[in-house]
Amino acid sequence: MLNDTTQIFPEIREAVRRLCARFPGAYWRALDRERQYPTEFVTALTEAGFLSVLIPEEYGGSGLGLAAGAAVLEEIHRAGCNGGACHAQMYTMGTLLAHGSPAQKQMYLPKVASGELRLQAFGVTEPDAGTDTTRIATFARREGDHYVVSGKKLWISRAEHSDLMVLLCRTTARADAAKPSDGMSVLLVDMREAVGNGLTIRPVRTMINHATTELFFEDLRVPVANLIGEEGQGFRYILSGMNAERILIASECIGDAKFFIDRASAYAKERQVFGRPIGENQGVQFPIARAYVQMTAASHMVDRAAALFEAGQPCGTEANMAKLAASEASWYAADMCVQTHGGFGFAEEYDIERKFRETRLYQVAPISTNLILSHVATHVLDLPKSF
Ligand SMILES: Cc1cc2nc3c(=O)[nH]c(=O)nc-3n(C[C@H](O)[C@H](O)[C@H](O)COP(=O)(O)OP(=O)(O)OC[C@H]3O[C@@H](n4cnc5c(N)ncnc54)[C@H](O)[C@@H]3O)c2cc1C
Numbered sequence: 432m433l434n435d436t437t438q439i440f441p442e443i444r445e446a447v448r449r450l451c452a453r454f455p456g457a458y459w460r461a462l463d464r465e466r467q468y469p470t471e472f473v474t475a476l477t478e479a480g481f482l483s484v485l486i487p488e489e490y491g492g493s494g495l496g497l498a499a500g501a502a503v504l505e506e507i508h509r510a511g512c513n514g515g516a517c518h519a520q521m522y523t524m525g526t527l528l529a530h531g532s533p534a535q536k537q538m539y540l541p542k543v544a545s546g547e548l549r550l551q552a553f554g555v556t557e558p559d560a561g562t563d564t565t566r567i568a569t570f571a572r573r574e575g576d577h578y579v580v581s582g583k584k585l586w587i588s589r590a591e592h593s594d595l596m597v598l599l600c601r602t603t604a605r606a607d608a609a610k611p612s613d614g615m616s617v618l619l620v621d622m623r624e625a626v627g628n629g630l631t632i633r634p635v636r637t638m639i640n641h642a643t644t645e646l647f648f649e650d651l652r653v654p655v656a657n658l659i660g661e662e663g664q665g666f667r668y669i670l671s672g673m674n675a676e677r678i679l680i681a682s683e684c685i686g687d688a689k690f691f692i693d694r695a696s697a698y699a700k701e702r703q704v705f706g707r708p709i710g711e712n713q714g715v716q717f718p719i720a721r722a723y724v725q726m727t728a729a730s731h732m733v734d735r736a737a738a739l740f741e742a743g744q745p746c747g748t749e750a751n752m753a754k755l756a757a758s759e760a761s762w763y764a765a766d767m768c769v770q771t772h773g774g775f776g777f778a779e780e781y782d783i784e785r786k787f788r789e790t791r792l793y794q795v796a797p798i799s800t801n802l803i804l805s806h807v808a809t810h811v812l813d814l815p816k817s818f
Contacts, residue, residue: 440502443481447503450475451510456782459512463640463785468592473517476507477546482520485675486528490536491544496741497675501682501733508686509693511782513789515641515683519551519589522679525672526597526617530660535619539595551589552596552622554646555669558585562802563818564666565611569600569648571618577652578602578618580629584646586796590632592642596620598653599669602662615665619657628652639789674740674750676797681733681750684757687790688726691761691768694783695719699771715771722764729756748811751803758793758800765790 438444454472462469476482481503486492493499500521507514524543527535527550542548560566569582580600590596596619603614626632629651632644660668696719699710709715732753739746765787769776776783794800808814 438502440499443499443502444506446479447481447506448510450479450481451507451512454510454512456511456780459640459785460779460782466634466636466640466642468642469513469516472512473520473592474546476517477520482517482546483544485521486524486540486544490528490540492540496737497678498734498737498741500675500679501737504679505682505686505689508683509689510686511690511786513640515639515789515792516589516592517551518679518683519553519676520546520549522672522675523550523553523597525675526659526668527619529671530617530668531619535657535659539619543595548594549589549592550595550597552587552593554584554587554590554596554598554620556584556586558583558645562799564599564669565605565615567599567601567615569598570604571600571602571616571653573602573655574652576655578655578658580618580620580648580651580653582648584648586635586643587646588641588643590622590642590644590646591634593622596622597659597669599665602665608663612666614663615669616662617659617665617668618653619659620651620653621657625651625653639792641792673797674736674746677750677754678733678736678740678746680793680797681729681736681754681757684754684761684790684793685726685730685733687761687786688722688729688757688764690786691764691783692719692722692726694781695722695764695768695771698775709771718767719771722760722767725756725760725763729753729760732756748807751798751806754793754798755800755803758790761790762794 480493483492484495484499484503488494504514504518527539539548543550555564557567571578571580598618598620599615601614602616605611608614629649631647634644637643699715700708702709736746736749736753739749768783769787772783775781809816
């Protein structure tokens with residue numbers, strides 16, 4: 432194991448490690464094979480209170496800051512587990528917390544904090560809009576005290592395992608809005624009522640076990656009382672929640688990178704070829720050392736972004752850069768770990784090929800690398816915009 436004496440939240444980290452030890456590789460491999468949801472793992476995290484660390488105490492959470500949430504997710508990933516099944520239960524409520532009415536917060540947040548309600552579906556992406564969110568076409572038409580929603584969404588993860596979904600849709604057509612980013616609204620959809628009454632969920636099988644789905648809306652009725660904030664301002668609300676998501680997912684990448692570095696270091700010391708440990712060869716040790724350097728640099732960026740977020744300072748650029756650096760560090764470490772293990776890197780029982788597949792996601796979702804580079808190029812370096 433790496434020496435992490437400088438890390439904050441040692442008690443939380445230790446408690447997460449103890450919990451994760453109950454869910455070893457064999458547990459994840461069995462689920463991965465069948466693409467099944469890790470219900471027992473998610474229940475254990477919920478009962479231990481780890482998914483409600485960001486919810487203020489007045490609503491039943493522990494009211495800790497983003498860095499505590501990052502520590503939880505990092506340790507989950509470092510242990511070889513996967514927080515993707517439930518990380519959104521931690522942060523999706525941020526939209527409600529920041530922009531919901533007092534009545535909405537009182538109605539939902541205590542139940543999200545206790546785990547009675549799962550608010551871990553986040554419906555933004557659409558097949559025809561891709562990264563250009565202003566092109567979403569799912570439309571909510573006002574009819575009396577309801578919105579009537581039609582359209583489709585793609586890659587909406589955990590929809591089958593959520594009681595509530597934060598849904599971004601258009602309430603004014605793009606062509607009729609003053610700006611492309613105007614005219615979108617956020618609705619809180621009660622999945623328990625919606626499925627079979629205008630909402631159909633179709634699972635999408637992917638290279639990782641991520642419970643992701645496609646959603647079809649056909650005249651789904653959502654009470655106007657479930658509108659979050661003001662109509663037409665939804666894009667702004669969703670953007671404000673994305674910084675937390677990026678920082679937390681970056682921390683999962685740091686955990687993944689540590690997992691790969693731990694495994695590669697241990698194996699390089701123990702595996703004997705040509706009568707000596709393979710780790711005696713600099714050709715084997717240098718990639719491990721490089722992975723450590725990259726992970727450490729990215730980890731400082733994650734800490735910096737989390738500190739700015741907690742201080743209420745603008746942190747969009749830092750959150751994006753941290754996510755880019757951490758996802759590249761984890762991918763480099765994954766590739767290094769496979770190489771260090773030779774043929775065994777491909778064997779399911781080592782868990783490395785599974786984690787290798789899982790960590791690849793983070794260069795695409797929740798935002799792809801190119802879009803982060805574009806942000807840095809145009810917003811930080813003032814280069815000309817390409818779109
Ligand atoms: C497993 C999984 C889970 C997901 N979960 C969710 C979820 O729960 N909720 C949700 O709303 N979404 C979810 N997503 C969607 C995810 O956020 C998007 O896949 C991601 O943002 C990229 O969008 P896209 O797939 O539409 O790619 P596209 O926008 O089609 O882009 C394709 C490629 O082209 C590049 N590209 C596009 N435009 C430009 C440009 N102008 N300049 C340079 N490069 C460009 C992109 O970087 C990308 O590499 C998930 C995706 C996956 C795969």
